[in-house]
Amino acid sequence: MQGLQKHSSGLVAAQRLSKHFDEVVCLERDPLGGDRDAKTLPTKRPGVPQFKHAHGLLGRGGSILDDSFGPDYRSELLAAGGRLVDWHSDLVIHALPGTTFMRDAPGSAPPPGRPPMYMYSATRGLIEGTARKLLERNPKVTVRYGARADGLAFSADKDDGGRPAAVEGVTLAGGGGVVGADLVVDCSGRNSRVADWLGAAGWEAPPVSVVDAGVGYVSRHVRLTLEAQRRLEGIELIAGLPLYPNPQFALMQRMEGGEFMVAMAGFAQDEAAGSPPMVDDVAAINAWGQGVWWPEFNELLCGATALGPPSRFFNLNNVHRRYDAVALPEGLALLGDTVCSFNPVYGQER
Structure with a gap:
């Protein structure tokens, strides 16, 4: 074979x-x-x-x-x-201002009979x-x-x-x-x-079906400040979902070696309106990130040390052959x- x-x-x-x-x-x-x-x-x-x-x-x-x-x-x-991450206890997802889901209260016991929902990170x-x-x-x-x-x-x-x-x-x-x-x-x-x-x-x-959601994102490895790391203690991933009419969203994901992966993304055919800049200009990317509605994102990112250049991923058509x-x-x-x-x-x- x-x-x-x-x-x-x-x-x-x-x-x-x-x-x-x-x-x-x-x-x-x-x-x-x-x-x-x-x-x-x-x-x-x-x-x-x-x-x-x-x-x-x-x-x-x-x-x-x-x-x-x-x-x-x-x-x-x-x-x-x-990392072995439990979606119930290790993630914080901001869907609307002042609301979160996918996280039990710190130190609380899970409901009886509910199994963990693990993922590898x-x-x-x-x-x-x-x-x-x-x-x-x-x-x-x-x-x-x-x-x-x-x-x-x-x-x-x-x-x-x-x-x-x-x-x-x-x-x-x-x-x-x-x-x-x-x-x-x-x-x-x-x-x-x-x-x-x-x-x-x-x-x-073969016949081919294509659906283009217009999504694009930019990621980079960073080392957060000690204060930001303290705020994220016990949290493996924190994210803010898009909030209409703002198509931008962002996440921070804990990685090996004490690093975090920061990703910023958006849904829009017009990159100026929704998707991160298709450039390696760090200042432009950071400025775009200021538009993320979830204010804690930029607070946590403030003072972080970049461990490499930003990486872009665009042209994410969904294709079924x-x-x-x-x-x-x-x-x-x-x-x-x-x-x-x-x-x-x-x-x-x-």
């Missing part, structure tokens, strides 16, 4: 499929090889544009990783500084890197870094329509040859080229953002 891997879905797919195949080869276009652990992963992933933004795995997403990689996933994630590097490290321990899995797929390798057999009947591997860019496989799984994400490759071989392109509505050759499976890519804020549990 051979997989095109760019996202966490590829890591999970490889781990799961290793139970059914003698050998699994993952093709990872980013050059992440070498000796490392979850704490020394790179701060940039060209193949994952949201790498530098806030990440949390809700219950279903976390349980999939736990089930796939076993108890070592949780223990190693938390040992490296990841960490940087993308740690969430993904922990899974990657565990996958690399699997003797049936080989990860080839810096290997970029450039097409599908098809069988010589034809179907009734004269198209290649099956996929038998992947061709590599740069004259890297062909990697043969009984099954090819494309997890290469929202920019997958598999539809073009199939179309060139005569297979019908209806591969279920068209025929596909044998030996090919499609997974994750290759099929359906959402705004990551609410799209992780598909």
Whole structure:
């Protein structure tokens, strides 16, 4: 089995499929090889544009990783500084002025019979890197870094329509040859080229549905002042939701190493009206943040030390490629953002 891997879905797919195949080869276009652990992963992933933004795995997403990689996933994630967050007691969400939800009163006991609602909270590097490290321990899995797929390798057999009947591997860019496989799984994400490759071989392109909410956001790692940290003691994430007619919202999320991820976002096609500036001008971003209706946000951020430049994430169209509505050759499976890519804020549990 051979997989095109760019996202966490590829890591999970490889781990799961290793139970059914003698050998699994993952093709990872980013050059992440070498000796490392979850704490020394790179701060940039060209193949994952949201790498530098806030990440949390809700219950279903976390349980999939736990089930796939076993108890070592949780223990190693938390040992490296990841957080296990209870939505009931560890979060403060401001929905309207003077109101909050998703947080029990400090020190109060939860209602009888109510289970915790956990999520993993960490940087993308740690969430993904922990899974990657565990996958690399699997003797049936080989990860080839810096290997970029450039097409599908098809069988010589034809179907009734004269198209290649099956996929038998992947061709590599740069004259890297062909990697043969009984099954090819494309997890290469929202920019997958598999539809073009199939179309060139005569297979019908899938219908595509697009919904653009006009959302964009800017994130950066910061170290808050001691006073701000004191105010946030016992709180893992604090956020203010958009309040009509102001489309802006913001959050602060506790990360490993005593850092916080600060994210500012908005819903608007016109970036001047709602979305953060698409520039690296820190002053412009801070000025935009003054428009967040939730006053505590700027109070907590005042005096913070930036630990890196701001990172932007825009063009978050929600795209559904209806591969279920068209025929596909044998030996090919499609997974994750290759099929359906959402705004990551609410799209992780598909």
